[in-house]
Amino acid sequence: MAPIVERFVSPGKGNGLRATARISRGQLVYSDRPLACCVSNKHSKEVCHHCFSRRETLLRCSQCKMARYCDATCQKQAWSGHKRECKCLCILLPRLPTDSVRLAARLIFALLSPRSCSSELYSLDEHESHLDLMSEQKKEGLCQLASMLELYIHHEVSNLTEEVTSALPPSCRDALSLIAKVTCNCFTISDGELQEIGVGLYPSLSLLNHDCRPNCVMVFEGTELQLRAIQDICPGDELTISYIETLSLTEDRQKQLEDQYHFLCHCQRCESSEEDGLMLSGEGEKCRLLKEALPRLEGLKAESNWEEMLEGCSHLLSAVKGDVPDENLYKLRITDMALDASVHLGRWEEALRYGVRTLPAYSRYYPDPHPVHGVQLMRVGKLQHHLECMEDALDTFKQAFTIMKLTHGEDHPMTTDLRMKMEECRSELDYKSSSKH
Secondary structure (H helix, E strand, O other): OOEEEEEEEEOOOOEEEEOOOOOOOEEEEEEEEOOOEOHHHHHHOOOOOOOOOEEEOOEOOOOOOOOEEHHHHHHHHHHHHHHEEEEEHHHHOOOOOHHHHHHHHHHHHHOOOOOOOOOOOOOOHOOOOOOHHHHHHHHHHHHHHHHHHHHHOOOOOOOOHHHHOOOHHHOOOOHHHHHHHHHHHHHHOOOOOEEEEEEEEOOOHHOOOEEOOOOOEEEEEOOOEEEEEOOOOOOOOOOOOOOOOOOHHHHHHHHHHHHHOOOOOOOHHHOOOHHHHOOOOOHHHHHHHHHHHHHHHHHHHOOOOOHHHHHHHHHHHHHHHHOOOOOOOHHHEEEEHHHHHHHHHHHHHHHHHHHHHHHHHHHHHOOOOHHHHHHHHHHHOOOOOOOHHHHHHHHHHHHHHHHHHHHHHOOOHHHHHHHHHHHHHHHHHHHHHHHHH
């Protein structure tokens, strides 16, 4: 662990991480590889199960037919971690265990394998399961997952308490406790554009506490988690991240944090609730119309029914027009959905129109530097570039680069891609300028 951070007891929060030296915004605070990770089931056909890159064509494991790889090199490098999982998947086919069950199993297999000495600040044994705080309904759901875990690994680890006793810490030897720890402490692994692709366990980073306006963000490069400061941090200051998507009403954020992580947030943003008025602004009846339409549109998105989804979004946005401002939370979500659908359908002009409309709200709700704002600017810039609006594209890419060199770092593939896009724009503008003379 870098010497610029240390573990401490955070008042009212329990364990936490704080700075031991001054940290500048944009600085890489810490990077870590997962103790265990897996690609999400819903993305298993488009993401390499070793390096977590997105690919249009992937090699499939000839045995379990589930794991996929970029090439023979990735497949070979993944085999030591996949071989026990592969046997378990083959026995369970055509059924697939849930992401949390697969992650818990991969954790067990990783701990059963010889490994180098760990220098973690926070051990698996210290992770909270929060079983005592859970409702009976949630506990029942976890019991079902624990039973599935035991069934899934049965042929590879015939008795969870026997073979695993020496490998697993005492508080993790019970399947229910292990599943509870995994679900409470795992991180969603995302690609450079912040789209979910998998889940992983990064023990030391579980020390980070939540804030709805954090001073650090997490960005992934493959499965490596990079923690970067987005504010200047003084020695002794606590490092915080956001556990959830922060573009939500205070009440909804607090409910999600309590349901999923079992605490009530008392951060400055929650205490003031100042943004809620803007998020709910607009004519009441038309706001309700947008809010009530969201579940149906989200269902169409899950089904990849882009045509119907775009039609629904377009109709709603026309119906509310200027009666609901673009900063309204529900209007913003529907505008974003219209952007996604337009891109999938190859309707570039339409996509650009929707993308541009989201930018003032993104700037308002994601104070710079924030990776979500940077990625949205990059998306819009790519549409402008594709449609040959070079001056606009260059300006948008510059705004994105100013943010992402801090949130992703100068060497991240996304930042490198942005640099190349800016050069392309400059070259094309220079060519146009010279051809006029």
